[in-house]
Amino acid sequence: MxxxxxxxxxxxxxxxxxxxxxxxxxxxxxxxxxxxxxxxxxxxxxxxxxxxxxxxxxxxxxxxxxxxxxxxxxxxxxxxxxxxxxxxxxxxxxxxxxxxxxxxxxxxxxxxxxERELLAEKRTAGLKNAKEKGIKLGRKGKSNKLVEHAIELWLLNDKTIKQIEQATGVSKSILYREIQKRDLKREEAGEGK
Incomplete structure (x- = not known):
């Protein structure tokens, strides 16, 4: 065959x-x-x-x-x-x-x-060079202003997480990560918590 x-x-x-x-x-x-x-x-x-x-x-x-x-x-x-x-x-x-x-x-x-090894070396050198020049690599994060606005809305405690997500474009995972990182707490647990 x-x-x-x-x-x-x-x-x-x-x-x-x-x-x-x-x-x-x-x-x-x-x-x-x-x-x-x-x-x-x-x-x-x-x-x-x-x-x-x-x-x-x-x-x-x-x-x-x-x-x-x-x-x-x-x-x-x-x-x-x-x-x-x-x-x-x-x-x-x-x-x-x-x-x-x-x-x-x-x-x-x-x-x-x-050839594969040479390509890997070139890729590594390129990444190192970009890092030395201060070029930020990886996924682009949400703008700090949007994240700050989302946190402000969350602290006001009058919007759900879903509403904050829709209003700012900041995902709930990013919002929760920032809340946890900053050790923030709301006065009262609202429906968005």
Whole structure:
């Protein structure tokens, strides 16, 4: 049997391009997965690997669809070769379970791993640089004026939390967090408390 395996790293990405390529190779079955490559948990791939038998062919579009690091990928290629399962990578246009294929795969996989590490280093350096320049990173918080206004309304004790939320746009979680942080108390517990 001919199996295709398509994987993307995030739920937002789609598999369309991979699926199109795999269909052109007349796969009997195409397994789809949306999991990050850095996590070892890829249940669809694990199930597929259990199902593969000698003489079966596994087709993937690119080297990095099976593993994120060279060691992980080469162990999988070795396992498939021992089980007499043919691994074909469309990007390379070749089977990689033979000796020359494994050599080429090792080189490509190492380059891909190096590229990921370089990107991670650049991202870390960029974040550090932004922090040193005083650039605030992360989600933008509600304006201090809006939070202050929401607290004033809460202290007046004549509006419910829902009414305060609607009037100011400050969520109840932000409001409660600020109340707790400032250790504020109302004179009487109103219906908004």
């Amino acid at each position: 001919i199996y295709g395996y398509a994987r993307v790293s995030t739920k937002e990405q789609n598999l369309d391009t991979q699926l199109e390529k795999l269909k052109s190779y007349k796969c009997d079955s195409i397994i789809e997965e949306k999991h990050t490559g850095s996590t070892m948990k890829r249940p669809q791939l694990e199930a597929l690997l259990q199902e593969l038998k000698a003489g079966d062919k596994l087709i993937i579009t690119r080297v990095d669809r099976l593993g994120r690091n060279t060691k992980q990928l080469l162990e999988l290629v070795e396992e498939l070769a021992e089980r007499e399962v043919i691994l074909f990578i469309i990007e390379l246009g070749m089977e990689v379970t033979n000796r020359n294929g494994k050599l080429f795969l090792t080189i490509l996989s190492a380059l891909a791993e190096n």
